[in-house]
Amino acid sequence: xxxxxxxxxxxxxxxxxxxxxxxxxxxxxxxxxxxxxxxxxxxxxxxxxxxxxxxxxxxxxxxxxxxxxxxxxxxxxxxxxxxxxxxxxxxxxxxxxxxxxxxxxxxxxxxxxxxxxxxxxxxxxxxxxxxxxxxxxxxxxxxxxxxxxxxxxxxxxxxxxxxxxxxxxxxxxxxxxxxxxxxxxxxxxxxxxxxxxxxxxxxxxxxxxxxxxxxxxxxxxxxxxxxxxxxxxxxxxxxxxxxxxxxxxxxxxxxxxxxxxxxxxxxxxxxxxxxxxxxxxxxxxxxxxxxxxxxxxxxxxxxxxxxxxxxxxxxxxxxxxxxxxxxxxxxxxxxxxxxxxxxxxxxxxxxxxxxxxxxxxxxxxxxxxxxxxxxxxxxxxxxxxxxxxxxxxxxxxxxxxxxxxxxxxxxxxxxxxxxxxxxxxxxxxxxxxxxxxxxxxxxxxxxxxxxxxxxxxxxxx
Amino acid sequence: xxxxxxxxxxxxxxxxxxxxxxxxxxxxxxxxxxxxxxxxxxxxxxxxxxxxxxxxxxxxxxxxxxxxxxxxxxxxxxxxxxxxxxxxxxxxxxxxxxxxxxxxxxxxxxxxxxxxxxxxxxxxxxxxxxxxxxxxxxxxxxxxxxxxxxxxxxxxxxxxxxxxxxxxxxxxxxxxxxxxxxxxxxxxxxxxxxxxxxxxxxxxxxxxxxxxxxxxxxxxxxxxxxxxxxxxxxxxxxxxxxxxxxxxxxxxxxxxxxxxxxxxxxxxxxxxxxxxxxxxxxxxxxxxxxxxxxxxxxxxxxxxxxxxxxxxxxxxxxxxxxxxxxxxxxxxxxxxxxx
Numbered sequence: 124x125x126x127x128x129x130x131x132x133x134x135x136x137x138x139x140x141x142x143x144x145x146x147x148x149x150x151x152x153x154x155x156x157x158x159x160x161x162x163x164x165x166x167x168x169x170x171x172x173x174x175x176x177x178x179x180x181x182x183x184x185x186x187x188x189x190x191x192x193x194x195x196x197x198x199x200x201x202x203x204x205x206x207x208x209x210x211x212x213x214x215x216x217x218x219x220x221x222x223x224x225x226x227x228x229x230x231x232x233x234x235x236x237x238x239x240x241x242x243x244x245x246x247x248x249x250x251x252x253x254x255x256x257x258x259x260x261x262x263x264x265x266x267x268x269x270x271x272x273x274x275x276x277x278x279x280x281x282x283x284x285x286x287x288x289x290x291x292x293x294x295x296x297x298x299x300x301x302x303x304x305x306x307x308x309x310x311x312x313x314x315x316x317x318x319x320x321x322x323x324x325x326x327x328x329x330x331x332x333x334x335x336x337x338x339x340x341x342x343x344x345x346x347x348x349x350x351x352x353x354x355x356x357x358x359x360x361x362x363x364x365x366x367x368x369x370x371x372x373x374x375x376x377x378x379x380x381x382x383x384x385x386x387x388x389x390x391x392x393x394x395x396x397x398x399x400x401x402x403x404x405x406x407x408x409x410x411x412x413x414x415x416x417x418x419x420x421x422x423x424x425x426x427x428x429x430x431x432x433x434x435x436x437x438x439x440x441x442x443x444x445x446x447x448x449x450x451x452x453x454x455x456x457x458x459x460x461x462x463x464x465x466x467x468x469x470x471x472x473x474x475x476x477x478x479x480x481x482x483x484x485x486x487x488x489x490x491x492x493x494x495x496x497x498x499x500x501x502x503x504x505x506x507x508x509x510x511x512x513x514x515x516x517x518x519x520x521x522x523x524x525x526x527x528x529x530x531x532x533x534x535x536x537x538x539x540x541x542x543x544x545x546x547x548x549x550x551x552x553x554x555x556x557x558x559x560x561x562x563x564x565x566x567x568x569x570x571x572x573x574x575x576x577x578x579x580x581x582x583x584x
Numbered sequence: 585x586x587x588x589x590x591x592x593x594x595x596x597x598x599x600x601x602x603x604x605x606x607x608x609x610x611x612x613x614x615x616x617x618x619x620x621x622x623x624x625x626x627x628x629x630x631x632x633x634x635x636x637x638x639x640x641x642x643x644x645x646x647x648x649x650x651x652x653x654x655x656x657x658x659x660x661x662x663x664x665x666x667x668x669x670x671x672x673x674x675x676x677x678x679x680x681x682x683x684x685x686x687x688x689x690x691x692x693x694x695x696x697x698x699x700x701x702x703x704x705x706x707x708x709x710x711x712x713x714x715x716x717x718x719x720x721x722x723x724x725x726x727x728x729x730x731x732x733x734x735x736x737x738x739x740x741x742x743x744x745x746x747x748x749x750x751x752x753x754x755x756x757x758x759x760x761x762x763x764x765x766x767x768x769x770x771x772x773x774x775x776x777x778x779x780x781x782x783x784x785x786x787x788x789x790x791x792x793x794x795x796x797x798x799x800x801x802x803x804x805x806x807x808x809x810x811x812x813x814x815x816x817x818x819x820x821x822x823x824x825x826x827x828x829x830x831x832x833x834x835x836x837x838x839x840x841x842x843x844x845x846x847x848x849x850x851x852x853x854x855x856x857x858x859x860x861x862x863x864x865x866x867x868x869x870x871x872x873x874x875x876x877x878x879x880x881x882x883x884x885x886x887x888x889x890x891x892x893x894x895x896x897x898x899x900x901x902x903x904x905x906x907x908x909x910x911x912x913x914x915x916x917x918x919x920x921x922x923x
Contacts, residue, residue: 300838300869319870319908326838326869327908 125180125200125209130190133162133169134490136366139191140164141358142184151179153199160196165362166457166493168486178202183213297324308333359455370517375557378512379565383573385528386547388413391579395469410528411447411502412473414551414572416582418500418523419443419464421571428568429497431518432558438518446496446516447476449483457483458516460496469582504528510550520556521568525549549576585768591624591761593735594700597742598625598662600771602632605660608746609636611647612664612701621666622702622761648674648699652681652751655697660746665701668755669713675720682751683726694749700742702758703731704795704845705893711881714889716846721753722823722855728776729753729822733797735765737820740774748776757795776821779829785815788903789833791856792843793819796894800843803899814903822852830856831863838869839906843894848876873902 130140141163147153153173160171181198184190195213198206295312297305301324305312310332317324356364392408399405422429422443431438443465446458459479464472482488498520501513504527513524531548534541551572555565575581588596602608609632614621616629616639629637640647644665651663665671671678678699685693705714722729730745730752732738738756745752757763782797783804792800797818804814817833819825834840840860842853857872878892901911 298869299866303866325908 125198125204125206126175126177127195127209127213128159128173128197128199129193130162130196131171132192133171134164134166135494136166136362137164137192139189139358140169141189142186142196143168144186145182147179149179149182150202153177153179163358165358166490167488173199175199180204180206181210295324296322298326301325301329304329357453357455359451359457363456366517367514370514374515374517376512376515377555377557377560377562377565378552379555379562379569380510380550380552381569381573383549383551383576384533384546385410385549385576388576388579389528389547406470406473406477408469408473409476410504410549411500411525412469412476413579413582414502414523414525414576415445415447415461415464415476415500416467416469416472417572417575417579418498419445419461420575420582421568422498422521423465424571425564425568428521428555428560428564430559431497431520432556433518437559440497442497444496444498446493446499446519447479448499448501448513448516449480451484451486457488457493458496458499459483459488459493462495498522500525504549510552512552513554515554515556520559521565522554523572524552524554526551585766587764588735588739588767589761590732590735590738590757590763590765591622591626593739593765593767594624594742594756595626595628596767597739597746599628599631601743601746602628602636604771606636607658608660608662609638609654610662610664611638611640611651613640613642613647613666615639615664620664622758624756624761625664644670644674645677648677649681651697651699652677652685652695655682655695655751656685656693660696662698662700662746665699667713667758668701668703668717669715671699671701671717678721678727678751678753679724683724686750687726695751696746696749698742698745698748698752698754700745700754700756702761703755704758705882705889706758708884708886708889709882710884714882716844716877718753718755718822719846719851722852723850727751727753728824729755730776730820731755731757731794731822732774732820733757733760733782733794733818735763736767737774737780737818739767740772741776741820743771743773744776747773752776755794759795760798763798774820777824777826778821779817779819779826781815781829781833782818783814783816785813785837787813787837788815788839788841788906789830789837790814790816790841790843790899790903791819791830791853792816793822794845796843796845799894799896800899803896803903806896807900807903812903812907812909819856825856825859827859827863830860834860834864835867838867839903840864840868840872841875841899841902841906842872843875843899843902844877845894846877847879848874849879851876870906870908873906875899875902 133140142160143163144161145159146161147157147159153159153176155174155176156172158170158172159179162169162171177199178201179197180200182196183198184196190196198209198213200206200209296317297312298319302312304326305324308329310329312324315324315328315332316322318328319325388410392410392413395408426439429440429443431440442463444460444462445464446460448456448458450456459482461467461472461475461479467475479488479492483493496516496519499513499516499522501522502525503511504525507527509529510526511524513522515522526549528547528549530545532543533546533548535544536542551569553565553569560568598610602610610625610628615625616634616637619626619629625637648663648671651661654661665674682695682697682699686695703718704716718729718731721727728745728748728750730741732741742754745754783801785804790800790804797816800816804816807814815833815837817830819830842856844851844853846852848854853874853876857874860872861868875894875898877894880892883889883892904911
C-alpha cells in the first residue's frame with residue numbers, strides 16, 4: 124500500500140520548509156535512512172531522510188516549492204502500484220479551507236496538491252495551475268471540491284516586472300542599443316511604448332522621449348537602474364524578523380554599559396597564540412572566544428542571572444551555554460551555541476567556536492547546535508563599532524554586545540596623583556530581561572565579566 | 585594619379601611586380617597570344633616573353649598544380665583562371681595542396697602563389713558560369729581571399745597578393761573590368777586584411793564587396809536623397825576579415841545590412857552577421873539584415889537573372905527595415921521615390 128510522505132519538522136521552530144533539492148527521483152528505490160531531499164528550513168539546509176523502504180512513486184512538489192509542515196511531498200510504495208486512491212487522499216490532505224471565497228487565485232508558487240486526482244494522473248505534476256484545474260470538469264461522482272482546488276496558498280512574492288508598455292508581452296521589449304541609450308539618457312523604458320515591431324522600443328523612441336523631457340536630470344545622466352525591487356525573503360530572514368519582533372515586544376530590556384581595560388587580555392591572547400605557533404593542530408584564540416569564556420564564567424558565578432522567564436515560572440539553567448551571533452554570507456544571522464562554555468578550556472572553546480562558525484556559514488548546523496543557549500555574545504568590534512545595544516535572543520535573558528578594542532586615554536591614580544595614561548579599552552553593553560534580571564543583578568554580572576577580562580589569568584583556572 | 589580601368593590597374597600591378605621580381609610569372613588559358621580572355625594581360629607577352637607569360641591547355645587542374653609546384657620550388661606564380669567557375673575542376677589542387685602544404689611540411693615550403701580571375705555573374709552566362717564562390721575558399725584555412733571593388737584597390741591589393749608568401753584567392757569582378765577610377769601612380773600598395781570605408785554615413789552601415797559594393801553605393805546615393813545617411817564599408821579582403829572597421833561603423837550607426845552577390849546559406853555574409861552581433865550587441869537597434877542571391881541556380885533569362893540578384897531596390901528595402909521605416913511600394917523604381 125502506497126503511503127504519503129509529508130514534510131517533517133526538521134528544526135525546532137520550523138513551520139514550513141522550502142524543498143531545495145530532490146536527491147532521489149521518481150522510480151528510485153529507497154532504503155531506510157536514504158536521504159530523499161534537502162530542505163531549507165528557517166535555520167539551515169537540512170537533509171530529509173526516510174525511515175521506510177519502498178519505491179519513490181511520485182514527487183508531489185517541485186524544487187523551490189514552500190511546503191507547510193505535514194503537507195504531502197511524495198508518495199512511497201511498491202513499483203507499479205495503482206496510485207488512484209492514495210492520490211485522492213493526497214488531494215484531501217493538501218486541501219485547506221479557504222478563508223475568503225473572493226480571494227483572487229494567485230498562481231501558486233508553493234506546492235499545492237489539487238483535489239482532483241484526475242489531473243494528477245495526467246502527469247501534470249509540474250505546473251499547478253488553478254485556473255486550468257477549474258476549467259476541467261470534475262467527475263460527478265466525486266465531490267466537486269470548488270473550495271479545495273483553490274488550495275493555492277498565497278504565493279511567495281516573486282520579482283517580476285509589471286506588464287510593460289502595453290506590448291502584451293508582460294516585459295519590456297527593446298533593442299540592445301535602445302537599452303544602452305536609455306541608461307545613458309536616464310529614460311525609463313517601462314514608461315515608453317515602442318514603435319518597432321511587437322512594440323519593440325528602438326533608438327527613435329528613446330530619442331523622442333529624451334527630447335520630451337522624459338529623461339532624468341542631466342546631473343544624473345548615466346545612473347543605472349534604481350528601481351525598487353521586491354525580492355522573496357528567505358526562510359531564515361522571515362524567522363529572524365518574527366523572533367526579533369517578539370523579543371523586542373515581549374521583553375522589557377534594560378541596558379548596562381561598562382568599559383574594561385584589556386591590555387592584559389590582549390597580551391594573554393598573544394601569549395596563548397604564540398605558544399601554539401608551529402604546533403600541529405594549534406588553534407588561534409580570538410578576543411571573542413575570551414569574552415564568551417568570561418561571560419560563561421560570570422554566569423556560573425551568578426546563577427541567578429542564568430535563567431529564563433517562562434509562563435510557568437523562572438527556569439534556572441543547569442549548564443551555561445553561550446550563543447555567539449554569526450552573520451552569514453547571504454544576509455542571514457544565526458547563533459550557534461557553545462555548550463558548557465564555563466568549564467571548557469579556552470583552547471577547546473576556541474576550536475569549537477571556529478567549527479561552529481564555519482558550519483554555520485555552510486548552513487550545516489544541526490538544530491541542537493543553535494538552540495538551548497542561556498546567553499549570547501554579539502561582537503561588532505571587528506567593524507570598528509565602539510558600542511551598541513543588542514536585542515535579547517529569547518528565551519535567553521541576557522545578551523552581551525561587545526565593541527572594538529582600542530587605545531584610549533584613561534585617568535589612573537599613581538602615587539596619589541591622577542595621571543593620564545593610554546590603555547586598551549573595550550566597551551561592553553549588557554542587555555537584560557528585566558523580568559528576571561534586575562539592574563543590580565545585571566550590574567554585578569557585567570562587573571564580573573569586566574573583572575575576568577581585566578584579570579584574564581582567572582579564566583585559565 | 586591616373587584614371588585607369590579596373591583591368592588596366594590589374595595589368596599595371598602585374599607588370600610592375602614582374603619588372604621588380606623576375607621570379608614572378610603569369611600562366612593560364614589565353615593569357616599570352618590572345619592577350620587575356622578579359623584582356624587583363626594585354627601586352628604582357630610582348631613585354632616579358634613566352635617564358636614568363638605562358639599559355640596553357642584547357643586543363644585547370646593541371647596548370648593550377650604546376651603553379652603550386654612552382655611556388656614550392658621558389659617561383660612566384662600568378663595563375664589566371666578564365667573565371668572562378670572553372671576553378672571547381674582544380675579545387676583539389678587549391679584546397680588540398682595550395683592551402684595545406686605550408687602546414688603539412690612544417691613550414692619547409694612557402695606557397696607564394698596567386699590564383700586570380702573573375703567571379704560573380706556577368707549577365708546571361710547561365711547557371712554554371714555565374715557563381716560567386718568566395719564563401720568556398722574563405723572556408724578553407726590556409727587561403728587568403730581578396731576581392732577588390734575599385735581600380736585603385738585592384739592594383740594595390742594584387743601587388744600585395746603577389747608579395748604574400750601564402751596562397752591568395754584573388755577574385756576580380758567580372759562586371760568591374762571596365763570600371764574607371766583614379767589609381768595612384770607607382771608602387772602604392774593596399775595591405776591585405778584592411779577594410780575601407782567607401783562612403784561615410786550616420787544612419788546605417790552597409791557591408792559589401794566587389795561588384796555588389798557598387799550597387800550598395802548606388803543605393804546609398806538614392807537613400808541620401810531621402811535624408812538617410814548610409815555608411816558603406818568594403819572589407820576588400822574577405823579573409824582575413826577586418827572586423828574592427830566594420831564594428832566601428834556599426835557602433836556609430838547602430839544598424840547593419842550585409843549585401844553579397846552569392847547565395848545566403850553559409851555565405852560570407854553569415855559570418856559577418858555573426859561577428860557583428862557578437863561584437864556590437866549593445867549597439868544594435870535592429871536585427872542585422874542580409875541581401876543576397878535567391879536560393880536557386882542562376883537562370884539564363886535576363887529578367888529572371890535580375891529577379892534573383894541583389895539590386896538597388898532590395899538594398900533600400902533592407903536599410904529601411906533596419907531603420908524601422910515604412911517600405912516603399914515594390915513596383916516603384918528607386919528613382920521615383922526621390923522627392
